[in-house]
Amino acid sequence: MKNPILVIHGPNLNLLGLREPGVYGTSSFDQINQEIRDYSEKLGLRCEIFQSNSEGALIDKIHEAYDTFCGIILNAGAYTHYSYAIRDAIAAIRLPCIEVHLSNVHAREEFRHKSVIAPVCVGTIAGFGKQSYLLAIQAMSTLI
Ligand code: DQA
Numbered sequence: 001m002k003n004p005i006l007v008i009h010g011p012n013l014n015l016l017g018l019r020e021p022g023v024y025g026t027s028s029f030d031q032i033n034q035e036i037r038d039y040s041e042k043l044g045l046r047c048e049i050f051q052s053n054s055e056g057a058l059i060d061k062i063h064e065a066y067d068t069f070c071g072i073i074l075n076a077g078a079y080t081h082y083s084y085a086i087r088d089a090i091a092a093i094r095l096p097c098i099e100v101h102l103s104n105v106h107a108r109e110e111f112r113h114k115s116v117i118a119p120v121c122v123g124t125i126a127g128f129g130k131q132s133y134l135l136a137i138q139a140m141s142t143l144i
Contacts, residue, residue, distance in 0.1 A: 005046070010079050013051060017031070062089040070144045071098070073137065075101060080112075081112060083116065090120045099115060099124040
């Protein structure tokens with residue numbers, strides 16, 4: 001059987017539902033994760049979900065992924081905009097990675113327009129709220 005896919009949430013995403021609901025929606029972190037699990041199952045994919053607020057823990061998880069997962073869906077939160085270390089970790093493991101954002105980062109503050117992670121990802125899905133994760137799962141199902 002195929003390895004599972006790994007969904008990674010970066011900093012502050014554990015506060016979804018509570019955090020700026022006008023930007024990120026009112027669904028809680030747990031509700032969104034349940035929808036991710038249900039949708040993956042519907043597509044016949046196994047998935048594991050990981051969240052950390054710490055850059056090092058995110059990098060360690062990406063390293064671990066290289067022989068146990070078949071692809072990564074990553075919302076790196078604010079690290080998206082400046083973490084060369086996360087970018088290098090993705091480049092190192094050579095698994096397909098899809099970058100995800102709930103909000104349309106391009107319609108927001110200028111510092112969110114730049115992603116240092118995008119060049120090492122297959123593609124980016126942003127602006128569809130929690131649906132962005134489900135679209136990424138659908139896209140991943142065609143890649144793996
Ligand atoms: C985010 C966008 C980032 O700019 C922000 O720092 C986040 C969430 C999103 O999902 O829209 O934490 O990645």
